[in-house]
Amino acid sequence: MQAADKLVGMVVALVAFAVVIGAILLVVHLLERRGARRVAWWFIGPTLLLIAVGLVYPALRTVWRSLYDAAGTSFIGLGNYTDIFTSGEQLVVLRNTVLWVLVTPFVATVVGLIYAILVDGAKGEAAAKALIFLPMAISFVGASIIWKFMYEYRFYDPAVENNPNQIGFINQIIVWLGGTPQNFLLNSPWNNFFLIAVMIWIQAGFAMTILSAAIKAIPSEITEAARLDGVSSLQLFRFVTVPSIRPTLIVVLTTIAIGCLKVFDIVRTMTAGRYGTSVVANEFYTQSFSAGNQGLGAALAVLLFVLVVPIIVYNVHHLRKASR
Amino acid sequence: MSAVQIDTATVDGPVTPGGGRETTAAAARRRLSKPWASLFAVVLAVLWTIPTLGLLVTSFRPATDINNSGWWTVLTNPNFTLENYETVLSSDSSQSLAPSIINSVVITIPAVVLPMFLATLAAYAFAWMNFRGRNVLFIAVFALQVVPIQVTLIPLLSLYVDIDIAGTFWAVWLSHTMFGLPLAVFLLHNFMQEIPGELIEAARVDGAGHVTIFFRLMLPMLKPAIAALGIYQFLWVWNDLLVALTFAGSSRDLAPMTVALLNLTGTRGSQWFLLSAGAFVSIIIPAIVFLSLQRYFVRGLLAGSVKG
Structure with a gap:
């Protein structure tokens, strides 16, 4: 992969991120105009989702995995x-x-x-x-x-x-x-x-x-x-x-x-x-x-x-x- | 040591060179028979500097010289070259580290921007919005800082394989974002709470929505805090080895400088002409950021000490 391609890819990713977040905030803005009060979840939603997927779920799976053998096929308790x-x-x-x-x-x-x-x-x-x-x-x-x-x-x-x-x-x-x-x-x-x-x-x-x-x-x-x-x-x-x-x-x-x-x-x-x-x-x-x-x-x-x-x-x- | 005696002559307290009153440490230092104290400090400073200096000097020596004589021999036999840096930075050499430098940049920028922005949004909600479960969720986010990333790596890796982003920059960006969020949310929340509530109330009364307040009021006022945290996250990502090794592997298309350097230490003995120059290229960028923004960073150091 060429350096230019990578940099372009990075910029595309940043723009994509900005578009997604921008869309979410636009929705919230419009909701608020119509008098919606409960918009907090839109603000914390992305963070909570990422933390749940990236930290909580993997941590639980690792704890579970630690009770299995090397191949992950048989349960060996605290072995x-x-x-x-x-x-x-x-x-x-x-x-x-x-x-x-x-x-x-x-x-x-x-x-x-x-x-x-x-x-x-x-x-x-x-x-x-x-x-x-x-x-x-x-x-x-x-x-x-x-x-x-x-x-x-x-x-x-x-x-x-x-x-x-x-x-x-x-x-x-x-x-x-x-x-x-x-x-x-x-x-x-x-x-x-x-x-x-x-x-x-x-x-x-x-x-x-x-x-x-x-x-x-x-x-x-x-x-x-x-x-x-x-x-x-x-x-x-x-x-x-x-x-x-x-x-x-x-x-x-x-x-x-x-x-x-x-x-x-x-x-x-x-x-x-x-x-x-x-x-x-x-x-x-x-x-x-x-x-x-x-x-x-x-x-x-x-x-x-x-x-x-x-x-x-x-x-x-x-x-x-x-x-x- | 003379310090054990009670020295009445100093009771009046001579003034320090700076002109202000002495601190305890200054007093202690002065009484620790000064020449010895100074000598000791100098010895420590030299000890701490020599290793870096040695490799820095080495990076400017020809490859054959590096392997045949110590770097200290440049004092009697100076022989310098920029060849090592040319090799490391050139775009067409097979030994070039240029791709990994680009990878480091490509990894670092989104891995700082994404978590910082998401964390600012979340911190705002936690600080200034009322919703059910706010406190419980905030404590949960705070507590998750203690999770060592080792615990998450393998399940995340298989998750990335499932959704087909394993072996792309997305895997690295997302991982750094996830790992960076808890600390960033927690610290930004603390900063936000220090903003007077009347300001937000006034804006609300004027009919401003949360989105408006967030962009017009919060972001400008939080600039220093976001900068401090951004530097912390930048250094964290730039210097990271574990996340990069797990999600980017050793591929030339993805691996950042830390991984490239690690691979150089393993193969065929150590190629010091590449390692020394490569190491300094990887050091110089954070060092510049660090020294120019040291004031912000020191403040963030203690805060970051909680990170798991």
Whole structure:
């Protein structure tokens, strides 16, 4: 298909959409002229229809599907769920997911918080923040490519004189320090941490931005009163800054945790889940689309749903507090 | 660390460079023996920048150089070329990513316009119209934000096969629209409620219908909110991998940049000359949008954190 055809197709689709919506609104307008009062359904109808067809119905079908075997022919009850919690392969997936959810939010938030404090009010604050913030603007796929290049490994034999040059920066640093280059993405379980590093790299900017705004919102009277009492900076941090931004801290932590539960792009791009790095969201994709086990895939998707909901509920609760 | 001691000399509170009063963080930073704090901040900033810089430099190096020496060697042996970008952007090379760039654009524009417009309509009804079941429906829409899209993919795919739009842009557009609606309706509804009710009442009294009010009153007043959400949806769709992979697959006719780049990482080792240039082409467009409209986006970040 030629580029021009695609663009024309897009414009046609947009025009078609405009015509349909325009027709609906014209009908509503005419109805209103004749004195009709109940026109709300015309406004929410398209949205409700799309949500029902695109979210509700598929979700219910997936729950149902998760109770069937790989081929979808025989009902096996909770068999797929037992699989997730008993088979060795799936337990690795669960372990990795737990690792992601525990490590990433904590490290990203600590880095973001320290950085926000260090550059607060400093010269060039905006530029300094932009540097950390920039990874947020990069797609997960782009970020993964950037880091895959950092981890790039060229075969290295310590017994040989002429080894090829390392082109990955981290391995080159190891060489400069006199060490042996590593194939970072291959060695389980440590490779999980190298994948997690990518997410930390992205999310620290998010944490920094949100926390920085919260820190700036602390009333200066409180700070000054504390200072008049002669507290040290560490005490100030511990007893004034952290309690003041606590609701925001929780929102940041939980938001990153949700992102980690659903992390797919990074794992897909870095390793495609091989070498013991798969996580629930990636395993869902693998089982559904390449391993041909849609029953297990559906169960993994439902598991994801079940894991995400409590965190989101908790998050919404604190978001309300934080925005007050 | 000196910070542990009580430093009475600072009680008077020196003024920050900006001239205003200090924030807690500024005070903490100042007392954390300043040179170390600055050094630490610089180290973090460098750490965070090097990976991107490395790939950026690489994208301007000849393919043979990329595979034989690290990008840092350009400091001693500078050798740059635009060839990688020419390959990626040219329309006739087999290694070109141009089709996927077009696909990204073709996917993104309707996938932003459709949900934004439908959501604005629905949000208006939820905010300013009275009808039966309004609250229940609104709570349902709000709650549906938590549904992870993984749960919906396979049934949707078979649905698209049934109605014969699988493997077309429609499948991708519709999916992004469906997934984007709950959050957009919820946020726009909140913005709409902030508009004073007297305005709408006055318009109603003057005999204006809802359609008139929607176009004449609501759309102009909601421009900033719609812009903020539009940027969010734009970044979401442009950077999306999962929806594209599921509904567009790897076909050259449909696959956006994210999918094309993913495929490049898998095949025959990594072709870094293509990957590096391709990655930066895919990054530069959202980066421009993002940096120029950062103010709007940051506001939307927290709001979007609820999305499932």
